[in-house]
Amino acid sequence: MFSAAAPRRGSGLGFAMPAILLLAAFFVIPVVFLLTRSVTEPQLGLQNYATLVGSSTYAKVFFNTFFVAGVVTLVTVLIAFPVAWALAIMPARWSAVVFAIILLSMWTNLLARTYAWMVLLQQTGLINRMLKAVGLIDQPLQLTNNLVGVTIGMVYIMLPFMILPLMGVIKKIDPAILQAAALCGATRWQALTRVLVPLATPGIASGALMVFVMSLGYFVTPSLLGGTANMMLAELIAQQVQSLVNWGMGGAAAFLLLLVTLGLYAVQLRFLDRKEAA
Amino acid sequence: MKKTMIALAFASALTSAAHAQDMVFTSWGGTTQDAQAAHWAAPFTEKGGPAVVQDGPTDYGKIKAMVEAGAVTWDVVDVEYDWALQAGKAGLLEPLDFTVIDKAKLDPRFVSDFAVGSFYYSFVLGWNPANFSDAKPATLADLFDTAKFPGTRTFYKWSAPGVIEAALLADGVAPEALYPLDLDRAFKKLDTIKADIIWWEGGAQSQQLLASGEAPIGFFWNGRLSALQADGMDVGISWDQNITAADALVVPKGAKNKEAAMKFIAEATSAEGQAAFAAATGYAPVNLGSADLMDPAIRATLPDAQTAVQVNADMAYWAEHRDEIGNRWYAWQAQ
Numbered sequence: 041m042f043s044a045a046a047p048r049r050g051s052g053l054g055f056a057m058p059a060i061l062l063l064a065a066f067f068v069i070p071v072v073f074l075l076t077r078s079v080t081e082p083q084l085g086l087q088n089y090a091t092l093v094g095s096s097t098y099a100k101v102f103f104n105t106f107f108v109a110g111v112v113t114l115v116t117v118l119i120a121f122p123v124a125w126a127l128a129i130m131p132a133r134w135s136a137v138v139f140a141i142i143l144l145s146m147w148t149n150l151l152a153r154t155y156a157w158m159v160l161l162q163q164t165g166l167i168n169r170m171l172k173a174v175g176l177i178d179q180p181l182q183l184t185n186n187l188v189g190v191t192i193g194m195v196y197i198m199l200p201f202m203i204l205p206l207m208g209v210i211k212k213i214d215p216a217i218l219q220a221a222a223l224c225g226a227t228r229w230q231a232l233t234r235v236l237v238p239l240a241t242p243g244i245a246s247g248a249l250m251v252f253v254m255s256l257g258y259f260v261t262p263s264l265l266g267g268t269a270n271m272m273l274a275e276l277i278a279q280q281v282q283s284l285v286n287w288g289m290g291g292a293a294a295f296l297l298l299l300v301t302l303g304l305y306a307v308q309l310r311f312l313d314r315k316e317a318a
Numbered sequence: 319m320k321k322t323m324i325a326l327a328f329a330s331a332l333t334s335a336a337h338a339q340d341m342v343f344t345s346w347g348g349t350t351q352d353a354q355a356a357h358w359a360a361p362f363t364e365k366g367g368p369a370v371v372q373d374g375p376t377d378y379g380k381i382k383a384m385v386e387a388g389a390v391t392w393d394v395v396d397v398e399y400d401w402a403l404q405a406g407k408a409g410l411l412e413p414l415d416f417t418v419i420d421k422a423k424l425d426p427r428f429v430s431d432f433a434v435g436s437f438y439y440s441f442v443l444g445w446n447p448a449n450f451s452d453a454k455p456a457t458l459a460d461l462f463d464t465a466k467f468p469g470t471r472t473f474y475k476w477s478a479p480g481v482i483e484a485a486l487l488a489d490g491v492a493p494e495a496l497y498p499l500d501l502d503r504a505f506k507k508l509d510t511i512k513a514d515i516i517w518w519e520g521g522a523q524s525q526q527l528l529a530s531g532e533a534p535i536g537f538f539w540n541g542r543l544s545a546l547q548a549d550g551m552d553v554g555i556s557w558d559q560n561i562t563a564a565d566a567l568v569v570p571k572g573a574k575n576k577e578a579a580m581k582f583i584a585e586a587t588s589a590e591g592q593a594a595f596a597a598a599t600g601y602a603p604v605n606l607g608s609a610d611l612m613d614p615a616i617r618a619t620l621p622d623a624q625t626a627v628q629v630n631a632d633m634a635y636w637a638e639h640r641d642e643i644g645n646r647w648y649a650w651q652a653q
Contacts, residue, residue, distance in 0.1 A: 095649070097648075097649040097652050097653060100652060100653070101652055158526075162530065162532045163470070163532055164530045164531045164532050165530075165532075185516050263519070264519075267516075267517075268475070268517060268651035268652055269651075269652070269653070271651065271652040276648070276652075279476075279644075279648050281379035282377055282378055282379045283378065283476055283477060283644060283648075284477075284640075284641055284644045284645070285378045285379055285381075285382050285405075286641070287379065287382070287383070290379070
């Protein structure tokens, strides 16, 4: 068995070579260049990293980045789970339609979608005017230029990335298990929290990681729907590179973000491995 | 069949020859670049110059990366004037060829070794009359007075000449005493309205904020307010202490079509090119001969008709302190 598996693994690597070369040329080498600039501009040393770590402003930007990504991930999970569940148990014809609607939103231009939210959410926007018209509020709610705006805009964009992996996992869960839970006297809530959610955990975990990591590096939506007080790291990098032409600082910030992301990914791999082993 | 083949080969040879000579002009997009394409690039090509490919938006990080990598694909770039001065000193730009570009006719405020003005504009106080039916805001002090004129106000998001000057003028600093900028005082003044500020990142967004009433008052590029008026919207403009800043045309170091680039700049800064561009955009010409070519009614709406109440942002000062101010500006915004 072992001897048969070994050559197969070797030839697989050969087939993967083009992909590996492509990644090296268009991903690894640019990252190495960026890393080099971050320790050589304006002079050799770690001064860019020292500035980043030492300044309270940048600390706040780091905190914002993780906080916003965390909030977005949490809200996305809470919304995506029932949607994915509904999609999984719906008649196939219906689920195909809902699925198409979800995918359609993914294919629409990101900037256009963000602007659409701006128009809906602003103080003179549709939502505030409707709430005012039905008499629910006197003063318009502040829904843009703050955390609320960023969260709404980003959750909307991230939802498909959570629904897809979740749906895959939920579909594989044997409905008989839920029936068994009911027969054993579990309430609906117990069936959800003690049976369905634990079984769907791998889907939740992989979806959450994807959403969290994508949110960490997001630029357009936070920039347009958030205020400067919620500034995230991607915006800091854009300012440093585009406005101040400071590749050193921009590179350092980008590299720190990459490190954190890779670290998270490693933790997740460990966590999933252990789950599967157990 | 054979004939078509030859014709096709010939045609493709022709187009590839033309491509080899094409030059690239990069600007900020939107209606401004449309006007630059129509009133500078089109006549330039018509008079025998190469075809001009439009690219964008302008990105300073990209310019620096291109120059350092020795792979410059932009021949002429529209940049902010203070950045041009700084970049010229840093060795990122080609010196301009003033045997091709006639600098005698240009407004001396906007001529330097590495850059000439592209156009100049004013930051002006603008407001939506629907939101201010009684008292009308008139001065920069009103712009910072949330008691008298409550509501969200909108300002330019990026670190650039304009907003800091406005804060100091509103706080009572005399125009001739603006420089060196008292940043502590400026940020203290800005702190008083910080909670009421929405930042605009580009011209289109500033128009949207004002027109929708989301930010009924703010500090705008004058051309964007002219465009709203041209669309039939009622917009209040106060030119009192309008603050001028300029864009510049530059050639990145190592540009592939240097000669054509110089000729393009000559065409763009000609009296005709500047006059046509100004009429289309509401920004002021940098060529002193343009005024005579323009409809006086249009001229009256441009910043160069408002010189009596004008404050000039000091581009040399900004070029010198751009990074220092920028770092502080962004840190203050994020707080």
